[in-house]
Amino acid sequence: MSRKALVAQARGWGMGLVLVAWVNITAASSTVYRVVDEHGNVTFSDTPSEGGEALELAPLPGLPSEYAQLPNKSPATSPGQPFMPYDRFQIRSPSAGAEVGAATPVMLSIVPRLRDDHRVQLRVNGEISQSALHSDVFWLANLPAGRHRLQAELLDSQGRRQHRTTAVTIVVAE
Structure with a gap:
């Protein structure tokens, strides 16, 4: 050369x-x-x-996803194709009844991994806590002391809700 x-x-x-x-x-x-x-x-x-x-x-500091190292076993799909259900979509942490601080991570279990064209939004006490993100980890901050109900929603490529986790009630310590 x-x-x-x-x-x-x-x-x-x-x-x-x-x-x-x-x-x-x-x-x-x-x-x-x-x-x-x-x-x-x-x-x-x-x-x-x-x-x-x-x-x-x-x-924010990163938290490892439980499934980050597993290959996506679902067939390759492109954005806009029909919705394919997930085998698992649930709040993994904190667990129901957990006592947490005013700032705490919320980690989801999503199997297979979240498709590129899907987003997740988190609700606290029925209200949207954060914009929909392509993530399985959310940070809650400045929660007042008391009981709070957490629920995650899975949105498809058009922003339509496709799944909702079972609600998890946590207690923020005073």
Whole structure:
């Protein structure tokens, strides 16, 4: 290979490394939008809304997914295909009756792994706690002391609810 070709190839690799570094840096933090409605209810979303205040968040500590290392045994599907049911869709942790702190992770068990075009949203006491995410781990923060009812909902590619977990009641210690 000529010197000119080697230099061109190295430049291509350099651009690739810059692109990989940029993706890693942008993935390290997220923008979340805080919106207060006419009733004073506060919601957070990853999409900008009218009147939403952009908040820059540091990444949360990761929690391993129980099934992250298992291969997806379901046939490959593309977004928009008909919904395929899951063998398991439930709240794995915290367990029913658990006493937790004001900030706690909620981990789901989803088998087979969550399809790319599906999202999960978490409800606390019947109200949506967080925007729908492609995740099996959610963080709850600033829960007041007392009993709280958790339930996760599985949304398909059109945002329609397809499954709902059995509700889990937890107790936030004072």
